[in-house]
Amino acid sequence: MQTQIVHAICIRAEDSGENDKICTLYTAQSGKKRVKLRGVKKAAARLKYAAQPFCFGAYTLQETKSGVALVTGCTPYESFFDLTADPMRYYAGSCMLESLSAIATEVSNPALFKYTVECLSELGFSESDPNAVCLFYQLGLLRLCGYGITAEDTCSYCHAPLDLTVRFYFDSLSFCCPLCGVGKHVDYDAYRTVRLVDTLSKENLKNFKLSKDGAEGALRLMGNIIYKITGVTLRALQTFLVMQA
Ligand SMILES: [Zn+2]
Known part of the structure; x- marks a missing residue:
């Protein structure tokens, strides 16, 4: 059977049988890829680390029937386990x-791979605000996968200025006014936070701290958007939101 080496980040791991794991890798060469690691639940397993989320390395894969x-x-390359x-x-x-894992496909997206590595490095090796890095990453992820959000200072339908009451319309992935009335109510702080982070560069991210309310509302909105697009509920988001309190 053919073998190949891929540059990849382990993004998900599930138990399989008594000692094995099925993992989802995000690879530079072919996007998302499901792989199996045998025997890695044993204490002394050689490839134990490779079956854990945040492992970043050159994986050798053998195709199977x-x-x-x-x-x-x-x-392993520089690993993100520290975070x-x-x-x-x-x-x-x-x-x-x-x-x-929810948004990516099995198609290679080198820009997204690079962006993911950069954002995980930012999270793991700097003092950046974890809320800001997470939101920054999610906005870029959506954009790089063709689901870019429009966050203007006016309603995306009637172009009236957006003030304290704002809605988000999932079908057009844009913010609108309550009169156009086609979306879900969003807290003003959350809207402003999304708009702000959407305009940041990675360099600006370092000195940036989100307000508690803005971050919570914005992250909740991102969870809703990802759910509407993919049907996947972000489990870690619930815990992350609880920890904000
Ligand atoms: Zn409007």
């Missing part, structure tokens, strides 16, 4: 990986 490739080796030591960073990162 079942269609789920077997991981036979993994050379698991801080609960806020861990849950922000988990939200990012779950969002990626």
Whole structure:
């Protein structure tokens, strides 16, 4: 059977049988890919780390008849495991990986791969606000997958200025006024936060701290948007929101 080496981040892991794991890798070469790691639930397993979310490395894959490739080796690069030591960073990162897992496809998207590595580095190796990094990542992820959000200062339908009452219309992924009335009510703080983070560059992100209310509302909205697009509920988001209190 054919083998290949892929640059990948482990974004999801599930138990399979007594000792194995089925993982979802996000690869530079072919987008999302389901793989199997044998025996990695045993304490001394050689590839244990490779079956954990946030592992970033060169995975050696062996194709199998079942269609789920077997991981036979993994050379780790700079790993993102450090961020698991801080609960806020861990849950922000988990939200990012779950969002990626929900939205990404099995098609190569080199820009998204690079962006994911950069944002995880930002989360893991800087003092940046975890809320801001998570929101920044989700907005970019949507944009790079063709679901860019329109966050103007006016209603996307009648172009009236948006003041304290704002709605988000999921079909057009844009904010609108209550008179146009085609969307879900969004807190003004959440709208302003999304709009602000959407205009940030990664360099600006470093010195940026979101307000508590703005961050909570904006992250909740991102969870709703991802659910509307994919039908996937972000499990880590619930815990991340509870931890904000
Ligand atoms: Zn309007």
